[in-house]
Structures are given as C-alpha cells and as structure tokens.
Amino acid sequence: MEEIVEGVxxxxxxxxxxxxxxxxxxxxxxxxxxxxxxxxxxxLRVLCHAAVGGFWTHCGFNSTLxxxxxxxxxxxxxxxxxxxxxxxEIVEEWRIGMRIKKKKKLLIGREEIKQVVNGFVDKESEEGxxxxxxxx
Numbered sequence: 233m234e235e236i237v238e239g240v241x242x243x244x245x246x247x248x249x250x251x252x253x254x255x256x257x258x259x260x261x262x263x264x265x266x267x268x269x270x271x272x273x274x275x276l277r278v279l280c281h282a283a284v285g286g287f288w289t290h291c292g293f294n295s296t297l298x299x300x301x302x303x304x305x306x307x308x309x310x311x312x313x314x315x316x317x318x319x320x321e322i323v324e325e326w327r328i329g330m331r332i333k334k335k336k337k338l339l340i341g342r343e344e345i346k347q348v349v350n351g352f353v354d355k356e357s358e359e360g361x362x363x364x365x366x367x368x
Contacts, residue, residue, distance in 0.1 A: 235342045235345060236345055237261045237262060238345075239341070239345020239346045239349065240265070240267070240346075241261075241265040242346045243345070243346045243349040244266060245349050245353050246266045246267065247265075247268070248267065248268050248278065249267055249268070249269045250270055250271070250272065251271065253271075255269055276298045276302075279299060279301070279302045280301070280302040284304055285304065286305045286307055286352055286353060287304050287305070287306050287307065288306075288308075288349075289306055289308055289309075290308075290309060290310060290315055291308050291310045291314075291316075291318040291319040291322065292314070292315055296318045303328075305330070305352070306322050306328055306329030307329060307332065307352050308329050308330070308332065309331070309332045319331055330348075332345070332348050
C-alpha cells in the first residue's frame with residue numbers, strides 16, 4: 233500500500249481516493265499531492281462526472297458495472313475471486329481498460345505505479361487515448 237500511495241503521489245495526477253477505515257492515515261500520507269481522500273462517495277455519480285478521466289478498480293462486480301456505465305477507462309488491479317475474471321474481460325475482451333502488472337518483483341513498486349498512472353491518463357501515450365492529461 234505504501235508503494236501505491238507513493239507512486240500515485242509522484243505521478244502528479246489529480247485523484248479522488250475513497251478509503252474506508254484508513255482515511256486519516258491516507259490523508260496524512262498524501263498531504264501535498266493533487267488528490268482528495270474521503271471515507272465515502274456515491275461512486276456511480278462521481279464516475280459520471282465529466283472531469284473523471286479514469287477509474288482505478290479492484291474489479292468487484294459492482295465497481296465493474298459502475299465503471300462501464302459512464303464509459304470511463306478502467307485501470308484494473310484485481311485481488312481475488314471474480315475480480316480476476318472481471319479484469320480479464322475488461323482488458324482482453326471488452327478492451328475498455330488496462331491492467332497493472334507486476335514486472336519482475338513480487339510487489340509492485342512506486343516507480344511502476346507512477347509510470348502506469350501517467351501512461352493511463354496521458355492520452356498521447358501508447359496506453360492512453362487522446363490529447364490531454366486527465367484526472368484518475
């Protein structure tokens with residue numbers, strides 16, 4: 233989690249992070265970044281907002297449906313069970329997202345997170361789609 237936090241912070245991308253139970257700890261860790269940490273939000277309503285350029289998701293069924301509905305690109309990092317299959321569908325079949333992959337190490341490092349987040353929101357990159365930097 234520390235590597236994800238640092239990678240997102242170092243990416244310089246604007247974000248809204250929903251963190252149940254550890255909101256204060258994350259707020260402190262992400263102090264000075266371009267993001268906002270909250271304990272709850274109406275996820276579907278947020279994802280339908282025009283300012284949202286992407287959605288980092290663990291690919292639970294509800295989050296998958298809520299990400300598909302407004303048509304925002306999905307950055308997927310499945311953890312277990314149906315999330316793995318949902319991520320496969322999102323990336324390989326529906327082609328509406330990209331997967332965060334571990335390169336060589338057991339854990340994903342902050343540099344990998346920074347690169348994938350920047351690639352995801354940079355519409356000029358190979359992974360992105362379009363012409364300007366957006367919010368995650």
